[in-house]
Amino acid sequence: DADVTQTPRNRITKTGKRIMLECSQTKGHDRMYWYRQDPGLGLRLIYYSFDVKDINKGEISDGYSVSRQAQAKFSLSLESAIPNQTALYFCATSDPDLSYEQYFGPGTRLTVT
Amino acid sequence: AQSVAQPEDQVNVAEGNPLTVKCTYSVSGNPYLFWYVQYPNRGLQFLLKYITGDNLVKGSYGFEAEFNKSQTSFHLKKPSALVSDSALYFCAVRAPISGAGSYQLTFGKGTKLSVIP
Numbered sequence A: 001d002a003d004v005t006q007t008p009r010n011r012i013t014k015t016g017k018r019i020m021l022e023c024s025q026t027k028g029h030d031r032m033y034w035y036r037q038d039p040g041l042g043l044r045l046i047y048y049s050f051d052v053k054d055i056n057k058g059e060i061s062d063g064y065s066v067s068r069q070a071q072a073k074f075s076l077s078l079e080s081a082i083p084n085q086t087a088l089y090f091c092a093t094s095d096p097d098l099s100y101e102q103y104f105g106p107g108t109r110l111t112v113t
Numbered sequence B: 001a002q003s004v005a006q007p008e009d010q011v012n013v014a015e016g017n018p019l020t021v022k023c024t025y026s027v028s029g030n031p032y033l034f035w036y037v038q039y040p041n042r043g044l045q046f047l048l049k050y051i052t053g054d055n056l057v058k059g060s061y062g063f064e065a066e067f068n069k070s071q072t073s074f075h076l077k078k079p080s081a082l083v084s085d086s087a088l089y090f091c092a093v094r095a096p097i098s099g100a101g102s103y104q105l106t107f108g109k110g111t112k113l114s115v116i117p
Helices: none
Strands: A004-007 A010-013 A019-025 A031-038 A042-051 A054-057 A064-070 A073-078 A087-094 A102-104 A108-112 B003-005 B010-014 B019-021 B024-026 B033-038 B044-050 B056-058 B064-068 B073-078 B087-097 B102-107 B111-116
Touching: A004 A087, A010 A019, A019 A031, A019 A087, A019 A108, A031 A064, A031 A073, A042 A064, A042 A073, A042 B087, A042 B102, A073 A087, A102 B044, B003 B087, B003 B102, B010 B019, B019 B111, B024 B073, B033 B064, B033 B073, B044 B056, B044 B064, B073 B087
Parallel strands: A010 A108, B010 B111
Antiparallel strands: A004 A019, A019 A073, A031 A042, A031 A087, A042 A054, A064 A073, A087 A102, A087 A108, B003 B024, B019 B073, B033 B044, B033 B087, B056 B064, B064 B073, B087 B102, B087 B111
16 A cells, blocks of 8 residues: 555636545654645645644745644645645655655646646 | 756656656755655655765665765666656655744655656
8 A cells, every 4th residue: 555645636617616635644754744746846845744732834835725633644635725725735744754756646637626 | 045957857768768757956064865756546646765874875775875965966766667657746745844843844845757668
């Protein structure tokens, strides 16, 4: 089984709808991240969490919220989706003892119409 | 601020030829540098990293990268390209998170590598 899993893998939703993207990991890492990927822009950090009680905004957090339900689970929510949130979303984990090398999930392709 | 730049959006190379994907960095202090690869419909996979030591770093799938401090570069290389190497490649640098006493990874914009049969 994959170490970092994301559900759903693909989602089409309408403007104004609330949507949640879920991430689970079996690597035992405390640190988890949410990124979005847009063509030509690379990966941009949305939120990160260093443990269940430590959640922080990244460079593009507006319009998003997160929940760290357990060490292994980190969810990303779009409270009211808009078309420019159409993107590929990745969850990642890391271990600071491994020089912050990150391990990525397979991604969720989100389309907001 | 710590950053990396990938000057080429796309690199085309013939199968069997050597390939190079370029990355330059801007950091204060000693750089921690990474290369990741993204195959179609897949997440990013770690290829290799430079922390300290030998300037030539060997990684997965026959890739290697050369750290050059004077040129602030960390180019990804492979002696003989395969069609299956066609993918999107990202360079990344460890960057401090302001006020957090910890680090994140800052990624370049990616380079699409196409290996032509």
